[in-house]
Amino acid sequence: MTDKTESTDWLDTVKWGPDGLIPAIAQDIHTQRVLMVAWMNREALQLTASEGRGIYWSRSRQKLWRKGEESGHVQVLHELRLDCDADVIILMVEQIGGMACHTGRESCFYRVLRGNEWQIADPVLKDPDEIYEHKHE
């Protein structure tokens, strides 16, 4: 049996970028939809694995971001995958609330190129004001 509490070799395998970050893709384990892409540092990836939920590094806020901490739209982790270059992660997740995007859509990738325009192709499932209303309390 491996000692889960000790070895961090798997974190050393990852080729962290010059800023200490790598892109992390959250993909819905049920719909297979790519939900969002965010960034992880070493701590975010370690916590994602140990807490079993999507935890990222917010570049804009420069701090750890436990996805769902405000919206409740937590990402329950089912599987972590690493690519051949060891510099991109996929999280296979169950997306609580059925939406990952702050706009109230299932996926952040709701714009499709048609002709010369990015057109909105996916519906808003919930009003963002409703999702984040407790932020304004």
Place this chain on the structure above:
Amino acid sequence: MTDKTESTDWLDTVKWGPDGLIPAIAQDIHTQRVLMVAWMNREALQLTASEGRGIYWSRSRQKLWRKGEESGHVQVLHELRLDCDADVIILMVEQIGGMACHTGRESCFYRVLRGNEWQIADPVLKDPDEIYEHKHE
């Protein structure tokens, strides 16, 4: 009707990184598998749309990379999507040859975290030496 040859507003909508690049995810339109992540500059994205195939910017070689130019494993473009922050692209593609990874696997994300180890979870479909044999001619 829009004039496809003129407007490049859609390229200006994209928030290119400080290095002029954004991550681009290739996802298989049939299996929904995330095949790979590479990088695009403005020219790569414009050519991807105009030529209808996955074209990236190779950071290691510092030049355009027409996916499949050596392997024959071209990515036929079906759809381009942009995320809410306008800084990540998804290409929905038909992956010719059924493999995107230079290791001869369907997807570059063939390693899964189990316990403390990244374990190889996907089979090699074709020997890389066979895929790239004409490189050595």
